[in-house]
Amino acid sequence: MKISILTLFPNMFDGFLNESIIKRAISKGKVQIEIINFRDYSTSNNNQVDDTPYGGGAGMVLMCQPIFDCIESIKTDESLVVMLTPDGKKYNQTIAKEFLNIKHLILLCGHYEGFDERIKSIVDMQVSIGDYILTGGELPAMVISDSVIRLIDGVINKDSLLSESFEDNLYDYPVYTKPSNFRGLEVPDVLLSGDHKKINEWRIEKRINKTKYLNKE
Numbered sequence: 761m762k763i764s765i766l767t768l769f770p771n772m773f774d775g776f777l778n779e780s781i782i783k784r785a786i787s788k789g790k791v792q793i794e795i796i797n798f799r800d801y802s803t804s805n806n807n808q809v810d811d812t813p814y815g816g817g818a819g820m821v822l823m824c825q826p827i828f829d830c831i832e833s834i835k836t837d838e839s840l841v842v843m844l845t846p847d848g849k850k851y852n853q854t855i856a857k858e859f860l861n862i863k864h865l866i867l868l869c870g871h872y873e874g875f876d877e878r879i880k881s882i883v884d885m886q887v888s889i890g891d892y893i894l895t896g897g898e899l900p901a902m903v904i905s906d907s908v909i910r911l912i913d914g915v916i917n918k919d920s921l922l923s924e925s926f927e928d929n930l931y932d933y934p935v936y937t938k939p940s941n942f943r944g945l946e947v948p949d950v951l952l953s954g955d956h957k958k959i960n961e962w963r964i965e966k967r968i969n970k971t972k973y974l975n976k977e
């Protein structure tokens with residue numbers, strides 16, 4: 761799988777690409793990530809990428825030309841172009857699994873007041889990571905990349921994926937590690953019992969209860 765991230769702030773991705781599971785996935789060849797500064801595609805003398813809105817109003821609007829040229833030069837038949845915007849479709853684990861099947865994901869990060877509306881005509885999908893406004897699409901691009909990359913075969917332990925939150929529409933069960941008593945806070949007896957049937961039943965019950973409780977809040 762290849763992910764191309766189109767941004768005006770490539771340095772924001774340095775930490776994301778160079779730590780932990782994402783770094784390992786890249787070095788194992790599980791995913792290829794390219795960060796493209798779409799300012800490089802501007803044909804204006806001063807590499808302009810934004811301008812004031814027609815009709816007046818606050819802020820700057822991302823222009824069509826650099827983004828159209830950038831997308832047109834990297835897009836293939838296997839690409840899905842995703843615009844990151846607060847008014848897009850709400851991202852979730854189901855969409856993460858759909859993106860896993862895409863050979864080439866192009867994530868377009870906005871900034872400032874937003875995109876010229878006509879840019880929407882060359883994207884396949886508009887996605888939001890939640891009902892709040894961020895300063896740009898870079899964090900959403902990292903959120904989406906991270907959630908998809910960890911699903912790629914061989915990136916993390918398969919067992920971890922089986923029982924995690926949102927599988928079977930349930931949250932994950934609570935987990936504990938040593939010591940069994942920390943400052944009087946005890947690990948539930950059942951987990952120390954060695955009885956795997958009971959442990960499984962306990963975990964299922966916890967997943968159901970947690971889901972009911974969290975969905976009530």
Ligand code: ADE
Nearest residue numbers: 844845846888889894900
């Ligand atoms: N850009 C700014 N806020 C955003 C959000 N919540 N989701 C996706 N892109 C964004």
